Amino acid sequence: MTKKTLQVSGDGRVATITLNRPEKRNAISYELIDELLAALDEIKRSSALVVVLTGSGKAFCSGMDLDDLKQLVGRTKEQNVKDSETMARLFRSLYDFPKPTIAAVNGAAVAGGCGLATLCDFTLAVPDAKFGYTEVRIGFIPAIVSTFLLRQIGEKHARDLLLTGRIVAAEEAHRLGMVNEVVSPERLLPRAQEIAEQLIENSPASLTSTKRLLSDLRGHDLDSQLQLAVKENAAIRSTDDFREGISSFLEKRKPQWSGK
Numbered sequence: 001m002t003k004k005t006l007q008v009s010g011d012g013r014v015a016t017i018t019l020n021r022p023e024k025r026n027a028i029s030y031e032l033i034d035e036l037l038a039a040l041d042e043i044k045r046s047s048a049l050v051v052v053l054t055g056s057g058k059a060f061c062s063g064m065d066l067d068d069l070k071q072l073v074g075r076t077k078e079q080n081v082k083d084s085e086t087m088a089r090l091f092r093s094l095y096d097f098p099k100p101t102i103a104a105v106n107g108a109a110v111a112g113g114c115g116l117a118t119l120c121d122f123t124l125a126v127p128d129a130k131f132g133y134t135e136v137r138i139g140f141i142p143a144i145v146s147t148f149l150l151r152q153i154g155e156k157h158a159r160d161l162l163l164t165g166r167i168v169a170a171e172e173a174h175r176l177g178m179v180n181e182v183v184s185p186e187r188l189l190p191r192a193q194e195i196a197e198q199l200i201e202n203s204p205a206s207l208t209s210t211k212r213l214l215s216d217l218r219g220h221d222l223d224s225q226l227q228l229a230v231k232e233n234a235a236i237r238s239t240d241d242f243r244e245g246i247s248s249f250l251e252k253r254k255p256q257w258s259g260k
Helices: 030-044 066-072 077-095 112-118 143-153 155-164 170-176 185-200 204-238 240-251
Strands: 006-010 014-019 050-055 101-105 122-125 130-132 167-169
Touching (some): 006 030, 030 077, 050 185, 066 240, 077 112, 077 143, 077 204, 101 185, 112 130, 112 143, 122 170, 130 170, 143 155, 143 204, 167 170
Parallel strands (some): 014 050, 101 122
């Protein structure tokens, strides 16, 4: 099946989702979110046993689309909450997907794109891949992804990445625990296929049960933390700093923060 913002292909056992907006560096649009959620739902109900997520072109996913970013400034409180809930649902759907997931990160994975890359069960990256949660640089807040990142790499490393907004190379991302393996570009998809084949040799029922167990073990805490994250994610959008951050980013100038 082919959608406007992504492509889904497979051999019946492994389903590959390719973010397909290379001219936009595979930026996250509202349309992409809807189509990715729909694709995950379709794969969940299919015979596929493993999912591979990758990007077309030179980037994996550069974060939120600029056109959609412009719209955030004028949204109502209710719209901001709804948007935040939608993003939380996307991240939660990927994080708790009942079948094993593998991210094949072919380039930059920034902000929300970094979330997509690191929420998979396995994350492979090419040496030139870059990772970062850059939200604080534009007056935003990495609220939703912070809930997951704390679990993955620990509080000290999470504070470093989320408060500085710095970009890290693939090797550092590997050291921090965001990436499982760094592989050459020509080995990226073949290595993802190798891991998929290893997973397919296992009992599908056992894989599903193990993933469900992992989700259940953290479920209640994650639910409450995501509710708080959605609230904070929506609230920051009403601040002067958020409006200034978005404006300065779009106008390619240094922001003048007011702290309000």
